[in-house]
Amino acid sequence: MTRILAINGSYRDDGITDQAVTTVVQAAQTAGAEVEVIRLREYPIEFCLNCRECTQQPGTAPGQCVQHDGMTDLLDRIEVADAFILASPTNFGSATALFKRFMERLIVYAYWPWAMHAPQLRKAGEPRKKAVLITSCAAPAILGRWAYGTRKQLQMTAKTIGAEPVGSLSMGMIAKQSHPVLPARAMKRAQALGRKLAGE
Ligand SMILES: Cc1cc2nc3c(=O)[nH]c(=O)nc-3n(C[C@H](O)[C@H](O)[C@H](O)COP(=O)(O)O)c2cc1C
Numbered sequence: 001m002t003r004i005l006a007i008n009g010s011y012r013d014d015g016i017t018d019q020a021v022t023t024v025v026q027a028a029q030t031a032g033a034e035v036e037v038i039r040l041r042e043y044p045i046e047f048c049l050n051c052r053e054c055t056q057q058p059g060t061a062p063g064q065c066v067q068h069d070g071m072t073d074l075l076d077r078i079e080v081a082d083a084f085i086l087a088s089p090t091n092f093g094s095a096t097a098l099f100k101r102f103m104e105r106l107i108v109y110a111y112w113p114w115a116m117h118a119p120q121l122r123k124a125g126e127p128r129k130k131a132v133l134i135t136s137c138a139a140p141a142i143l144g145r146w147a148y149g150t151r152k153q154l155q156m157t158a159k160t161i162g163a164e165p166v167g168s169l170s171m172g173m174i175a176k177q178s179h180p181v182l183p184a185r186a187m188k189r190a191q192a193l194g195r196k197l198a199g200e
Contacts, residue, residue, distance in 0.1 A: 002033040002199050005081035007074075009040050009088035009099025016136045016174045019182040020190050021087050024132060024169075027194025036077065040098045044070040048104035055112035060122050062108035071105050083130040083197050084163050086154045090137035090144055095153040103153060106160045123162030131163035132193045134171075141172030167193045 006025055010017035018039075025035045046069050054063030062075050078084075088095040095103070110119035133154040137144035145151055151170065158165050169189050174180045182190070 002028075002082045002197070003080060004028055004033050004035040004083045004085060004197055005077050006035060006037040006085035006087070007040065007102065008037065008085075009096045009102065010136075011041055011089075011096060011098060014179075015089070016171055016180045016182060017087050017089050017134060019180075020134050020136070020169055020171060020186060021085060023182060023187055023190035024085050024134070024194040024197070027191040028198040029194075031195045031198035031200040033083075033194075033198035036081075038074060038077070040102050043074065043102075045074070045102055045105060046071075047101055048107060052107070052112060052114070054108040055110050055119065056114070058111050060126060062122070063111075065105070065108055071102075074102075075108065078161050081129065083132075084158065084161065085132050085134065085197070086157055087134035088150055088154060090135060090139075090148050090150045093147070094149045095135075099153070099157075103157050103160075106157065109160045109162075121160060123160070126162050128164035129162055130166045130197055131158040132197050133158065133165050133168040134190075135168070136171040136174055138175035139172055141170045144172045145170045167196055169193060 008021050028035050046067050054065045088099040109122050112119035135150045171186050
């Protein structure tokens with residue numbers, strides 16, 4: 001059975017990002033996957049301190065962070081997952097600060113001793129897990145995909161944790177209502193992505 005971990009960087013309960021994640025999750029569950037959802041807004045994660053203590057030792061397992069918070073537990077969940085749903089709205093042209101805070105803590109997945117010029121991703125030589133990327137923005141989706149950093153940041157997150165995107169959902173023009181409803185086309189795409197992630 002495929003074990004899927006969804007990591008959602010939206011601030012809002014039942015906003016468009018939550019709705020899209022829920023739709024992918026339900027489709028994956030129906031297709032037989034086991035899914036766990038992490039809403040970063042409910043998760044106790046501190047900011048990265050840029051101390052790079054966690055990057056000094058070699059190996060494929062995540063390095064040891066000096067902080068003791070929810071990230072320890074989240075890393076355990078990432079390690080055992082077979083596939084991921086990574087989601088974030090676009091705020092000021094980027095993934096949310098909530099998502100970025102989580103993303104920066106993923107430096108544990110880099111081997112980067114002080115003498116080395118650039119980091120080496122610990123999972124670079126390992127078989128890739130699957131990931132689905134979900135973004136949302138007020139601008140048209142096509143503009144959001146190419147003009148904003150959000151999608152690139154989700155791609156970078158997937159690569160860092162050893163995953164390869166197998167599909168994405170970019171939702172645009174959805175910020176004109178206080179309680180937006182997932183458009184039918186986005187729902188269909190989200191369902192297809194859920195099935196794909198579950199291996200159907
Ligand atoms: C602080 C803030 C910044 C935003 N910046 C952008 C932006 O740069 N470009 C854009 O198209 N939409 C922007 N938006 C709109 C959000 O991307 C949109 O409302 C969001 O995708 C809704 O996600 P949610 O329903 O999951 O909260 C911004 C919204 C807020 C509140």
